[in-house]
Amino acid sequence: MLAVILIVALMIPVAAILVDSPLGRSVARRMEGREGGTVTPELRDVQRKVEILETEVEDLNRTISGMREELQFMQRLLEDPRRKKPTS
Secondary structure, three states: OHHHHHHHHHHHHHHHHHHHOHHHHHHHHHHHHHHOOOOOHHHHHHHHHHHHHHHHHHHHHHHHHHHHHHHHHHHHHHOOOOOOOOOO
C-alpha cells in the first residue's frame, strides 16, 4: 500500500516536468492540429515556421540566462577580496 502511494506521489512531479518540456508541447501542438479541421498547406507551413521560431527563442533565452549566471560568477571571482562591500 505504501509503495502505491509513493509511486503516485513521484509520478506527479514527473508528469509536470514532461508536460512542461518541449516534447510535451510538441505533442500538444500535434493534437491541436488534428482537431483543427481544414487547414490550408500555407497555414500549416506558417504554423511550422512559428513553432520553429518559438523553439529557437526559448533556446536563446535559456542560453542568455546561463550566460548571465556565468557573468555574475566571473564578476564575483574577479572582485577584490580585500575591498569591503558597501552596506546599504
